[in-house]
Amino acid sequence: xxxxxxxxxxxxxxxxxxxxxxxxxxxxxxxxxxxxxxxxxxxxxxxxxxxxxxxxxxxxxxxxxxxxxxxxxxxxxxxxxxxxxxxxxxxxxxxxxxxxxxxxxxxxxxxxxxxxxxxxxxxxxxxxxxxxxxxxxxxxxxxxxxxxxxxxxxxxxxxxxxxxxxxxxxxxxxxxxxxxxxxxxxxxxxxxxxxxxxxxxxxxxxxxxxxxxxxxxxxxxxxxxxxxxxxxxxxxxxxxxxxxxxxxxxxxxxxxxxxxxxxxxxxxxxxxxxxxxxxxxxxxxxxxxxxxxxxxxxxxxxxxxxxxxxxxxxxxxxxxxxxxxxxxxxxxxxxxxxxxxxxxxxxxxxxxxxxxxxxxxxxxxxxxxxxxxxxxxxxxxxxxxxxxxxxxxxxxxxxxxxxxxxxxxxxxxxxxxxxxxxxxxxxxxxxxxxxxxxxxxxxxxxxxxxxxxxxxxxxxxxxxxxxxxxxxxxxxxxxxxxxxxxxxxxxxxxxxxxxxxxxxxxxxxxxxxxxxxxxxxxxxxxxxxxxxxxxxxxxxxxxxxxxxxxxxxxxxxxxxxxxxxxxxxxxxxxxxxxxxxxxxxxxxxxxxxxxxxxxxxxxxxxxxxxxxxxxxxxxxxxxxxxxxxxxxxxxxxxxxxxxxxxxxxxxxxxxxxxxxxxxxxxxxxxxxxxxxxxxxxxxxxxxxxxxxxxxxxxxxxxxxxxxxxxxx
Amino acid sequence: xxxxxxxxxxxxxxxxxxxxxxxxxxxxxxxxxxxxxxxxxxxxxxxxxxxxx
Numbered sequence: 001x002x003x004x005x006x007x008x009x010x011x012x013x014x015x016x017x018x019x020x021x022x023x024x025x026x027x028x029x030x031x032x033x034x035x036x037x038x039x040x041x042x043x044x045x046x047x048x049x050x051x052x053x054x055x056x057x058x059x060x061x062x063x064x065x066x067x068x069x070x071x072x073x074x075x076x077x078x079x080x081x082x083x084x085x086x087x088x089x090x091x092x093x094x095x096x097x098x099x100x101x102x103x104x105x106x107x108x109x110x111x112x113x114x115x116x117x118x119x120x121x122x123x124x125x126x127x128x129x130x131x132x133x134x135x136x137x138x139x140x141x142x143x144x145x146x147x148x149x150x151x152x153x154x155x156x157x158x159x160x161x162x163x164x165x166x167x168x169x170x171x172x173x174x175x176x177x178x179x180x181x182x183x184x185x186x187x188x189x190x191x192x193x194x195x196x197x198x199x200x201x202x203x204x205x206x207x208x209x210x211x212x213x214x215x216x217x218x219x220x221x222x223x224x225x226x227x228x229x230x231x232x233x234x235x236x237x238x239x240x241x242x243x244x245x246x247x248x249x250x251x252x253x254x255x256x257x258x259x260x261x262x263x264x265x266x267x268x269x270x271x272x273x274x275x276x277x278x279x280x281x282x283x284x285x286x287x288x289x290x291x292x293x294x295x296x297x298x299x300x301x302x303x304x305x306x307x308x309x310x311x312x313x314x315x316x317x318x319x320x321x322x323x324x325x326x327x328x329x330x331x332x333x334x335x336x337x338x339x340x341x342x343x344x345x346x347x348x349x350x351x352x353x354x355x356x357x358x359x360x361x362x363x364x365x366x367x368x369x370x371x372x373x374x375x376x377x378x379x380x381x382x383x384x385x386x387x388x389x390x391x392x393x394x395x396x397x398x399x400x401x402x403x404x405x406x407x408x409x410x411x412x413x414x415x416x417x418x419x420x421x422x423x424x425x426x427x428x429x430x431x432x433x434x435x436x437x438x439x440x441x442x443x444x445x446x447x448x449x450x451x452x453x454x455x456x457x458x459x460x461x462x463x464x465x466x467x468x469x470x471x472x473x474x475x476x477x478x479x480x481x482x483x484x485x486x487x488x489x490x491x492x493x494x495x496x497x498x499x500x501x502x503x504x505x506x507x508x509x510x511x512x513x514x515x516x517x518x519x520x521x522x523x524x525x526x527x528x529x530x531x532x533x534x535x536x537x538x539x540x541x542x543x544x545x546x547x548x549x550x551x552x553x554x555x556x557x558x559x560x561x562x563x564x565x566x567x568x569x570x571x572x573x574x575x576x577x578x579x580x581x582x583x584x585x586x587x588x589x590x591x592x593x594x595x596x597x598x599x600x601x602x603x604x605x606x607x608x609x610x611x612x613x614x615x616x617x618x619x620x621x622x623x624x625x626x627x628x629x630x631x632x633x634x635x636x637x638x639x640x641x642x643x644x645x646x647x648x649x650x651x652x653x654x655x656x657x658x659x660x661x662x663x664x665x666x667x668x669x670x671x672x673x674x675x676x677x678x679x680x681x682x683x684x685x686x687x688x689x690x691x692x693x694x695x696x697x698x699x700x701x702x703x704x705x706x707x708x709x710x711x712x
Numbered sequence: 713x714x715x716x717x718x719x720x721x722x723x724x725x726x727x728x729x730x731x732x733x734x735x736x737x738x739x740x741x742x743x744x745x746x747x748x749x750x751x752x753x754x755x756x757x758x759x760x761x762x763x764x765x
Binding site: 086087157159160161162168169172173176180196200203204207227230231234235236237240241243244248251252255256268271472 | 715730754
């Protein structure tokens with residue numbers, strides 16, 4: 001029997017904690033900016049900052065990525081690195097890996113912000129980053145997992161506390177999701193096409209998207225909840241048994257719920273129903289977890305009154321409960337029919353983001369920083385101020401957005417007595433501007449609260465003295481086991497090189513298992529004979545549409561409702577069919593309809609001049625529009641250096657361009673561009689045929705025209 | 713819609729992986745004691761002075 005003395009590494013925890021604070025401010029600031037841009041689209045123009053790098057379509061993914069991967073991501077790592085060491089009674093497996101993980105993750109964040117603003121994006125929500133960064137993320141994620149499993153293996157506490165299970169579930173699932181959804185064919189450095197097309201791409205994307213919420217924003221935070229709430233309240237979790245049931249039930253059900261993001265789309269009905277069933281089931285484990293978190297404070301509610309840490313945590317868990325009640329409700333098809341594409345969804349995710357993730361992070365930081373710096377919190381009063389600013393911020397954000405979403409969803413569906421649509425699309429948007437202003441103010445409240453926190457915690461750190469390492473002692477695990485029973489992993493434990501090779505083999509097998517079937521995929525989406533691949537100019541235009549983030553605000557998916565077919569395809573009243581998207585790498589259905597659906601834009605609005613003027617000044621064609629202006633599209637020359645490669649790549653992905661078409665692609669592109677330039681000339685607009693706007697117009701003119709071929 | 717077969721396949725593989733982990737964890741006695749682990753995490757070597765501030 002030997003008592004081992006060892007030290008916990010607090011430096012890595014401190015680093016991640018301060019990174020969390022930094023990115024919180026950056027991500028929330030980006031959020032406030034995009035929020036006000038929706039109310040005042042010319043806000044940046046008025047202060048001379050409206051450039052292509054700062055337009056809404058590019059800033060929106062900066063906000064979402066900064067919040068999810070930078071703020072919450074660093075929050076996860078702060079919580080994991082602090083709690084895992086203590087739960088395992090072991091220092092992190094390798095300080096070097098911790099270091100690589102920290103700086104690797106921060107450089108990914110910086111690269112993400114820069115490339116997104118430059119317009120490098122795959123268009124897939126929360127997976128916008130281009131392929132070189134995807135690879136970097138994979139490497140750093142493996143480093144994190146390696147470090148985590150290494151620590152778990154050399155632990156001195158044989159029981160793995162439930163939080164560790166949540167961390168493991170997070171690591172494994174996020175790895176798989178990231179690999180599968182990031183399957184893309186590189187065209188050049190920083191440009192790639194999704195391997196999947198149309199409805200298949202949509203399904204993979206939302207399988208990923210939903211599980212990014214489940215396994216990046218939820219499971220690691222549940223682990224944090226199960227560690228930090230008991231610690232902060234100094235009471236054991238209400239029911240440890242329930243926490244274990246919560247974990248296993250949650251991860252088994254979560255992975256199937258993705259299709260609820262695609263209700264009433266061209267996704268096959270049975271897949272939609274599958275998603276609905278599992279989404280509804282999710283309420284049980286989610287609420288089990290919420291109740292478990294709240295009841296942990298049974299008999300300690302007096303502490304909640306005085307402890308800012310517990311206040312934040314109580315609101316966080318309550319918001320988790322609200323969001324996970326609302327999620328299953330939104331997955332019901334009849335509710336989804338109203339809520340989808342509206343601000344209701346935005347309100348829903350922000351109750352989760354601001355309430356659950358934000359407040360739990362704040363609670364954790366307010367507890368952790370004084371512990372790490374061996375002092376008391378600088379100012380409890382400021383922490384309380386933050387609490388109220390944040391809570392008011394959430395209310396000011398969520399209530400107007402629910403109102404806006406419900407209003408717009410209903411307005412879209414309203415008919416006059418004679419069966420005509422009661423409201424034009426633009427009317428349903430301008431009606432929301434007051435709500436957008438309120439939401440922006442809510443965001444400002446929340447952001448100022450976070451700034452108060454950063455000030456308070458920096459003051460706390462300054463008044464304390466940082467404990468770089470905490471000494472601890474425990475019996476070695478092998479001494480605790482009766483009769484020295486050997487674990488299967490003891491062989492690996494003593495052989496780090498073999499362990500590295502072993503984990504690489506596992507990752508490779510995983511990769512192969514995923515790749516082989518993908519290569520064998522044969523499309524069996526019902527094709528529509530008249531649907532043709534994009535012309536080279538249209539393809540370039542489509543890439544501009546992706547680059548400018550048009551799909552942030554415009555959907556391309558007409559749901560099978562009378563209100564939608566009448567609005568978006570008044571001629572033929574056709575809703576969107578899976579066969580229309582078979583050449584779409586990636587799919588561009590969108591998830592929010594801030595602007596009108598564009599699936600049949602080429603049929604309903606083929607006027608080149610209109611689009612030209614609209615891009616230059618959206619408000620000149622559409623009074624009160626909240627769309628940003630895109631003057632640079634009129635000036636910049638279209639980059640055609642990759643057109644040839646793009647055609648070849650598309651053929652590799654199964655798009656039936658004839659052999660040798662890439663040779664004449666540029667000729668075709670120039671001819672088509674000249675045609676549009678001539679059309680514009682007839683409307684007294686003189687422009688060059690080689691401008692970006694021409695390609696974008698070509699794409700918009702093509703949208704939805706293929707299935708109309710019978711009419712011509 | 714072949715991709716859904718792949719996704720279902722991957723999801724099932726994941727589920728089986730989790731199930732195996734679950735069974736192994738039960739067999740190794742991870743869940744035999746459903747009470748003391750929740751109390752043990754509160755007992756760090758050095759008692760934190762500000763358990764709730």
